[in-house]
Amino acid sequence: MKLTEEQRQAVQAAGSVAVTAGAGTGKTELLSQRYLWHLQQASESVSPLEIVVLTFTEKAAAELRSRIRKAVGNKWPDRSDWLAEVEAAQISTFHSLCARICREHPAAAGQPADFTILDDLAGKLWQQTVLTAAMQELDPSCFDVMDYSEWRPLLETLLDDPVRSQALLAVESEQWREVLAQAQRDRLQQIQQSSDWQAAIEDLSGASWREADALSDQIQQILAWSDTLFDPANSNWQATYDEFIKLKLTQAGSAKNWGSADTAKLLRTQCKVLRDRLRDEESLLSLRPNEADDWNRDQRSRIYEAFETVLKSIDARKRQDRCLDFNDLERGAVRALESEAVRSHYQQRWRYCFVDEFQDTNPTQSQILQALWDPQHLILTLVGDEKQSIYGFRGAATQVFRNWQQQIQQHQGHIVTLSQSFRTHQTLLETINQVFEPVLDPYQPLRSDRQPPHPLPPIQQLVIEPEEKDSLEQARIQEATAIAQQIQTWIQQPLLVWDKPSNQHRPIAYGDIAILCRRRAPLETVYGEVLNQAGIPVLVNGGGSLLETPVGYDLQALLEFLVYPSNDLALATLLRSPAFGLSDAQLYQRAQQGKGWWSHRQERPDPAFAAAIKILEGLLRSRFFESPLRLVQQFDRATGYSAVLASLPQAQRLLADWQALLTFLREQPQAHDLELLLRYWKQLQQAEVVLPRPVLKAGNAVTLMTLHGSKGSEWPVVIIPDLTAKPRSQAETVLFDTELGVALRQPYVKEQAAAYQFFKYRKQQAEDAETRRLLYVGFTRARDLLLLTSPKSAEARSPLDLLAPGLEQAAIQPLDPNSGTEIAVTATLPTADAPLFWQSTAAIAPQYSELSVSAFADYFRCPALFHFRYTQGHPGAIDGEGAGTSDRPPQLGLLVHRALELDLRQPEALKPYCAAEDQDLIPQALQLASCFATEPVYSAVREQAQQREVTLHLELSSGLVLKGRADLVGADWVLDFKTDQQPQPENYQLQLWAYAAALNRPQAAIAWLRHNQLDWIEIEFIPDQAERAAVQLAQGDFDPQPGLCCQYCSYRSICEATSKN
Template identity: 35%
Template sequence: MTAQQQAISASGSVLVRAGAGTGKTYVIVERYVELLNRGLRPLEIVAVTYTERAALELRARIRTRVQQTHGHQPDLLAELEVAQISTIHALAARICRDHPAATGVPPGSSVWDEPDAQLRKGQWLEDAMLQVELDPFNALGYSRLRQMLEVLHREPYTAYQALERAGSSWEALIQDVRAEAWRDLQERPAWVAAVTVVSTDYGRDDDAIERSRRIAVQGLERIEAGEPLTGAGLLATIRLNGGKKAQWRDLESVKAALKTLRTLAGAPLLTMAYGVADEALRAELPLLSSAYRRTDDVLAQRKQRALALDYADLELYALNGLQQPDVAAYYARRWQHLMIDEAQDTSPVQAELLGLIGAHGDLTVVGDDQQAIYGFRGAGHNIFQEFEERILTAGGTVVTLQTGHRSRVALQERLNIGARAVLGETARPLTASRTDGEHWPTSLMGLIDASGNEAEVVVTTLIQLLKEGRPIKDAQTGQERSLRATDIAVLARRWSDLNGIRDLLTEQGVPWVMAGGGNLLETPEARDTWALLRFLADQDDSTALLALLRSPHFSISDPQIDRLRQDHTPGEAWWLTCGRSRDPIVQEAVQILEQVLREHMRLTPRRALQLTERLTGYRGALARWPDAERHLVDLTACHELVETLQAPLQDCNGTATRLTRLIQAEHAILRPPVRSSDAVTLSTIHGAKGLEWPVVALVRIDGAARAQPPALRLASEFGVAYQREGEETAGLYTLLKETGRQREEQEEARLVYVGMTRARDYLICSSSRPAAPAVQTLMQAGILPSTATAEDAPH
């Protein structure tokens, strides 16, 4: 019996570890049919997955398979159409609809879409802060307190749990985590090897390195005696200067060992301590907690009056309902089996909600902890393991799928090496089932260009592959054919990392399409829209005016702007400077803007945009750009966004303010996709999850995005902490910062793994930073070359 068959036919509950390309959707569909064969009805089975796209695909595949196995049974098929096969949020909405009184949902409420939710919550938070007492503002300052509250309101479930732990047993917690970190360190091979060297190699008494070695031995003795902070302090004083080779068996090895001990013992988790800063933080946190609870109450009241819910509200209301005995009993009678897809992406509140739903029935949990990449959205890093423990405790089955059906043998072997390089000992190698393509060219191309021309190297390689007509396996027909543009995807961590690729593909005449759209707010059309609205709201906004003049509305060149600057009087609004200009192009721009200013008060903001575009020929200018269709689709999407933002007052000032808040909050609004029959796909790795292509180019593999540090850090198991200005770092803040950093680094490694495993036939990994740690790791594994170009790149 294969692992897939074992997972499908398992009695009771089952957890399925499904690596990339091992056929997890096939298992879920066949498991669903198996449950029907055992006598369950579709209305007794709940299946949840991560996205609406995945839910629609799952329902369609189940429907097709049920028709194949059960024939045309109208009652069964009709029941299947209304069965709960959906996202978790749709499931939560169902519970709130079924039991509005028990869940507490105000009658007539509707669910916000994400941009609207972000916008309104930002506005209402400002209003709510007016009802906070003065003490939190005096202690933290307005701007800082607002930033902290924004972080807490982003994850209300975790925020309340973390605030409840505020100040509780911090000292014991810090000591326990520190002690565990020391135990882990003393088992690390690098530490053990270094200890062995400094304990067995000796120099003369007057040798500088011998003095450092003895200090290290004293430090190690203090650590063994249960005084790790004293020991770490001694190791921190080690000096590596001096030393005479003739007096040592291997001086360089001793120096390397001393450096290893000093470095490893200086890790923040090993040296953190509870102190004065923690006491000050403990005294201040009740003020933050009071401000958060007050603003949360005000936001809840505003939402109730507006009859509006966001996704976090849906989850919390549904959880509240399921905690009522009568609601729990209702679903225990109705739902006998719960199927969870992509379980590694489940958040703590979602895990608790699903746990209550599945408390009285069996579970089918499918996922891959190697592909957990949504920690930034609140997904719990250890929830998949908790599902596994629950199922094993209940006598269920755990199955690991180890046969990969996506990548051909040659590529899968290299992917196994890459997985081990980025994931370490936790990596699970897969055996490829595909035996085709044995005589095709090499499956992996590593590209490094330290000169900074990474995009050029990647695009040149892709074009060469297209010219060669590299053989690939057609996913639809299963037959070999030559490579086409539509078979290629370029993936990166961030949309901005794809800009250079996009521009070069355009220059070379290679069509491309953004999968998932990217962020609409980062497009030129959004920036031009923002500039126009800001100018119409305030003619003294010179930054907006200059951006508008440079835009395709007027296309005023930098030399013309420089000439304007010569006429500009310091402190004067640029609008007045433009009015005095004798440049005919500037004069024409002023005349058009004056006409729009005269008429915009009677127009909605969207109508004002359309008037300006008609007078300036903006849309026609975009139509002449390369990839015109992409820009015109983005412009339409910007108009639709303004339509949403302009309510309720229909004025440019309010609309500009709302759009500014979205942009400054770095909110992401997906661009609508542009359909193309044969184009290279550009996507973030997150957007590519669950998808596959014959050729994948994974670019900028050298490291993670460097985000601004959050205003505060929180974890439900530890509490809440922040860095107090001008003071030493609290031990709890160090704990939260370091555990958070470790989780982020692990997630970054998994992100690389997800990107690599999207490829079916060929994988290109590229970087322009050969010295980056992630690149060095992949170099050592042979995934990236140690020279300027890869030997196996096409020529």
């Protein structure tokens, strides 16, 4: 790819550089080329090990490493040393960098040397557990201010980012007063200089009348107030403001006295304009300190003391359990880098540092980078775009990027802005620039050389005007219906779009369209349903939690019923689910009997319930000797649950969520005890833990996604609906301000503290600014055409309201579908000689974008095995022959792994992780675990081990993402523990290769604990086979591969290939 002049300036910049990379401007290519430039300029004197590349997700880090690996290999194919060093280089997330600092300098970090890392899920659950105990140490007087139900969410919020929280609580408590006074003066100045104010004052100042009347008196009063209000020397301006906004407008003013009726009317209107303009700013300009602020000041110190008490208690428990969450890693890194010796160590090790998506950096991460940066020895490349900063709720702050730009300039660095877009055509970009120039500040316009594929307006707006009696939900249904009609029109005409692979125009397909919404709820319940009914294939993608999906609720109901059969709500949920499909009318009739449904199931038996009762009774009998996973699989087979899902709208989404939930169950330590599993499930819900839904490839279907989830993606046509939805508001007990600290809401008072009201005002301003940036992200996902839709509304602070100045400047006129006017579609098809590049509208084939390593290993071993286990959810026909080669291998293996992970030596310590029916396995599990701790054959790996239970992520070239956890990791190897009766290393080659590749380790080994045997596994030839297998999986190839493993397969009695073999 040939670099633009702007890209070349950034790539070849001498010294540090901060790059503002607008949407679609080729920032990833810039990063890889800048990396090559450093290697080329330094030649033999630099190593990839001296270059750090940081980003914010494991997936992004893997993509960057892949691009850099490919770029280095293409430019220097003979530099095998550099290629090897790229694999070992620090190309990672910030959290991985922090973990490295904490492991290499545990004493300086104040952390144990052998800590384990709690991922998001485990960390939230662990914190929920220990917070209850920590709160018992609070001074009882704390609860005079707030009750337990208010203290707990407050402390949870503070613990989400302890470094920031400590800094905010330490802010000078009265600093907000000066900031408020300055903000009010600034706003008054903006009002005075605004065009509408100036025009009104000019009209009133030039007015003349024959005789004084009520209108002339009002005009003179307003002009006097205006002079007083904007006088910088007037310290009592708020008294004038209060009088001004309370002004009762007169209706006086005769035509005879004022020259004409129109003149009098104009002057009355201008009086109203001035008063209303001030009223619009009442939430800021009316604020003044009051008695509640004294109370606020006193309570802030109490919160600080309470937080320190709880934090100290939790830190002590973490040291005892030798575990850290992601926040602890950042805190430990900050603490370690306070040591001059530690800073010097890394400043000598690293010469170049890249940070991608820098607009997502939080203040703590900025502090870490600040400690690492020595301008004389470390060259920075920071790439981001303030206009795409949309993660304020995660702590990201736009001010961080601005501060770093200033620092880099002060040290003779460079500031470069990329403005050439390779995504969007010129006409659409010009319109986007017009919309956001008055909306975002600062705003850097983008440009493009590509011409549009049609003469249509590039941004179109569709407004639905519902009936007065219609609810918001009904208005959304009308809006969704209009969207469906428009999509069908585009497909039938057809609309032309730009095809990037072929570099030419082609007719649109369903897969070229995305509907991006700010909130997830209406995507599935409204837009997806309406489009499905219209025969349009859709796929809901990106974001959301498995626990909050339809299949998640069904699975929870099944677990609830199996543990508590008397739970009528769980039973009703099951009966009306796709498993049984009973109607609400049938359930209502049953409910009228007024008795417990299950306990009285045999009274007046209803044929409609008979089949369900029989199946559920069988499951209840099996619950005493089957694992929860087996029970769920038996439920699926008995009811045809997943088969029904396959016939429903959005089948691909439902089936993917169902399979992901089965995988989740399979991987949980509690998966062998129903009650423990249900308790764990509810703990996840209470902690609001998000279990990510698998990402799917849309194929030829319209993608439905949140605006946040769409970042990094693009489509020819984008639709942004629901633009008049109001933001949710709530009276928060505590408000945090990144500059001013903390303010509390005082209970049972009429007027809240000015500090609290000012913080609330600033929070709303920040949220509105982020909503504007979020809309910018949505607009810039479109390559060819953008459609905005909404019910007609004038809600303040809605997305449409925030965009109003820009839409007006761009002269975007809303189209009313009720008027009979349709959005025109113009298409000129390619000539007969030109190929058509469009996708078939055939049914969507099942696809997997993410799999556990063990699941993919099953596919690698036998696609039919994978199909039975993961696609169909078949529990397997365990009949003795196919039961495997060890006694209850999953249970025993889980216990052994837990004993090794937590260094458990006593039976009592292992019991909490073991179901009641498996207690007899504890002695055997401890004996196998002790083998690794004591046998000489393992001494070398024991001594060289650096990490245990490392979460990993590997993306294959096909796009398939593999996830798993490596048991033990050394400097150049990974190791997995096995408890098999007979060592069969060929069954685990893919698994070990995936672990090694994901963690950039060249060697892999298996410790066979039953045999005191350590095998180093050959993995060199696996990558090509794995890539081929991933392609076959994407194509839906589930043909069996008969072999020796068939004799141990639990599906042998139902597999045709086995019988033929």
